[in-house]
Each structure stands twice: as structure tokens, then as C-alpha cells.
Amino acid sequence: MKRAILALPRSMEGWEEREAYALVETAGYRVEGVVRYRPVSRSRLFSRAKLEEIAASARGLRDDEEARIIVYDELKPREYFRVVREAGVEAIDRTLLILEIFALHAGSREAKLQIELARLRHRLPLVKEAIRLAKMRELPGFLGPGGYAVDAYYRYMVSRIARIRRELQRLRERRGLERRKRRSAGLPHVAIVGYASAGKTTLFNMLSGEAKPVGPEYFTTVSPKVKAVGVDGLRFAVVDTVGLISRIPPEIIEAFHSTLEEAAEADLILYVLDVSEEEHVLAEKLSEGLDTLRRIGVIDKPMVIAANKMDLVSDRSELDRVLRLVEAMASSVYPGLQGVIPVSAATGEGLGRLLCRLSTLLRGTAGSTCSG
Ligand SMILES: Nc1nc2c(ncn2[C@@H]2O[C@H](COP(=O)(O)OP(=O)(O)OP(=O)(O)O)[C@@H](O)[C@H]2O)c(=O)[nH]1
Numbered sequence: 001m002k003r004a005i006l007a008l009p010r011s012m013e014g015w016e017e018r019e020a021y022a023l024v025e026t027a028g029y030r031v032e033g034v035v036r037y038r039p040v041s042r043s044r045l046f047s048r049a050k051l052e053e054i055a056a057s058a059r060g061l062r063d064d065e066e067a068r069i070i071v072y073d074e075l076k077p078r079e080y081f082r083v084v085r086e087a088g089v090e091a092i093d094r095t096l097l098i099l100e101i102f103a104l105h106a107g108s109r110e111a112k113l114q115i116e117l118a119r120l121r122h123r124l125p126l127v128k129e130a131i132r133l134a135k136m137r138e139l140p141g142f143l144g145p146g147g148y149a150v151d152a153y154y155r156y157m158v159s160r161i162a163r164i165r166r167e168l169q170r171l172r173e174r175r176g177l178e179r180r181k182r183r184s185a186g187l188p189h190v191a192i193v194g195y196a197s198a199g200k201t202t203l204f205n206m207l208s209g210e211a212k213p214v215g216p217e218y219f220t221t222v223s224p225k226v227k228a229v230g231v232d233g234l235r236f237a238v239v240d241t242v243g244l245i246s247r248i249p250p251e252i253i254e255a256f257h258s259t260l261e262e263a264a265e266a267d268l269i270l271y272v273l274d275v276s277e278e279e280h281v282l283a284e285k286l287s288e289g290l291d292t293l294r295r296i297g298v299i300d301k302p303m304v305i306a307a308n309k310m311d312l313v314s315d316r317s318e319l320d321r322v323l324r325l326v327e328a329m330a331s332s333v334y335p336g337l338q339g340v341i342p343v344s345a346a347t348g349e350g351l352g353r354l355l356c357r358l359s360t361l362l363r364g365t366a367g368s369t370c371s372g
């Protein structure tokens, strides 16, 4: 485990705070100290006193190359250098933290390239600031002796970004071609989307007979997986996607364009929701998730919500109440909602009904022949 000091905005409480810890842990860090702060202004996160507090709690980490100060926020270049200079420990922000997790799970060449691209884009403003500081002789020795090395590094980054973009474009074209082939083979597409750890891959595996990795940590899946399945003589392709999280940084939205593209082009959205969570957490995650979908242009496609992990809700009337709540919430913001179906991807309960609903919608037949 790598050691870390976590700087967390005071405004983050409850599930957002738990999510912060979950992400930090998933990335392989042990939190050795927490500093709470209230941003001074939009461009400045830390007051002088707060910087000193961070430096003091990071004192024991100075000789540890792997240790990080994790600022769970957007860290602007100037603020980055203030923190690193004051504390003498490398700092990362929320975006880089998420990218570190993505990197841990990235299997495909495309996923790896996307992560490298997002990292480079994220670092670019930092290196620009380093050039500025080096020119002012305020930052001797950063990334090599003086400004020249920094300049060269900057140029390298820019050309690497261009190369990665070209290669990703080629890979995307190939993916598009494969998608068109599947379509011309007559396969409608169902994209499984939903919040991180809701059980998307478990459901994908159940539906497709695959054995893709699942796990309690965030972002087990970082590149889309496709598999053709058959129900009652109807064949369709199911696509597993990257988990949504709240406030997805724009670099990542772009970097993961390809996986979201699968959702944007699907015929039907299967939205997986973890109904075993506390009501306000569930509500928050549902509205965040639907909002992200809206931002990538998914608004009117038919959608079925799989209310997953029903095996963890022992009280049937409690489950019914939550299902009604989910239905009311989702249909008020998402006009294409076609039903909320309780399932357990783990035990298989409810999957028959879910499949039946999916095939009815995909066939476009009016009125459901499904029981229940
Ligand atoms: N009890 C219970 N656990 C489940 C169910 N479905 C999934 N899980 C568990 O929930 C955790 C997350 O499952 P995944 O399938 O990896 O979730 P995911 O949505 O694909 O997660 P990411 O790929 O990380 O976004 C795992 O520990 C699963 O075993 C379910 O129906 N009931």
C-alpha cells in the first residue's frame, strides 16, 4: 500500500466522502492523514495556514517516493506547485487519482492509450506553468536542469498527444466497423450502463455466460465488452461499459468516449442500479447517472432499469417502496423509461422477467407477453 495524505473539501460529507475513500483505497493508497479545507476562491484552494497544515501532516512522507498528497478536487497548476513546494511530497488531484485506477485495470490497447492521453492532457497545463516558473528562475531543477529540459518535455508531450489521437481514431474506426458488421448481421444492441460497482459486469456475465472480472472496488471495467446472446430465438448484443461516477472530469469523458459511444449508439439502455444502498445515496447516484447519460446525448432511447442486488433487501414491502420511488424519479427526468425490474445478478432472481422485457422491447411488439 502506498501512503497518502488526503485533502478533502469540507463540503464533502456522507456518501461523497465514502466515495472519496473508496477511490483512494481502490487506487492502492493507505490514508495516513486527512486535512479538511474550504476553498479560498475558485482559483485558490488553500490558505497559507492550510498549506502549512498539509505540509505538517505530510512531513513523515517526504522520503517516500511513492507517497502522495491527494487533493480530492481540481488542482490548478499554481496550486499544485504551491503544495508540492511547501510539502516536498508529490501531489495528485481527483482526476489523476481516477486515471490511476483506470490504469490498474486497463487491458486493451485502446484503454491504455486513452489513459495515457488523458494523463498527458491533464499534465500539459502543469508543464506550461513549470516553463513559466523556470523562466522566472523560480523552479530550478524541475524535470531536469532548467527551462530547456522542460521545454523539450513539453514539445514531446504535444507530439505524443497527436500520435495517440491518430491511433485512437484508427481504433475507433475499426470498432465502428465491427459495430456496423454486427448491425448488418441484424443484432440490436443493449448497452449496460450505471454507477460504478452497481453490478453491471455481474449482470453482463449472467446474460452472456461470460466470466469477465467483477469486484467490489470501483472501475473494475475500463473498456467495453460485447457479447451476442439469444433469448426465445431473438439474438442481440450486450455491451458492458465503464462505471459512471459523480462529477466525471471532462478529460475522462473525452478519454472514454469510445465506451460511452457504445451507449450513445445502442438500441436500448439497460441501467443497473444498486437498490441495496441507502435511499438518499441511491437517489443521488440515479440522478447523477442519468445526468451523465444526458450529457453524452442519450435522452430518448428506450431504457429499462435493472434494480439490482434485490437479494440484499430482505423486506419485500421495503423493496416495493424503493422500486416505486425509482420509477417516479427516473420517469420524471428520463422520458424513455420502459420499466423498473427487480433483479439479483448474483442469484439470478428476476433475470427471466428482465430478459423477457428486453426481448419484447427489441422486437417492438406492443404489449408485453411477459408474466409479472
Ligand atoms: N449481493 C449482491 N451482490 C452483487 C450483485 N451484483 C453484483 N454484486 C457484487 O457487487 C460488486 C460489483 O459488481 P460488478 O459486477 O463488478 O460491478 P460493476 O458495475 O461492473 O462495477 P465497475 O466495473 O467497477 O463499474 C461485486 O462484488 C459483485 O459481486 C447482486 O445482485 N447481489
Ligand SMILES: [Mg+2]
Pocket: 200, 201, 202, 213, 214, 219, 220, 221, 241
Ligand atoms: Mg464492471
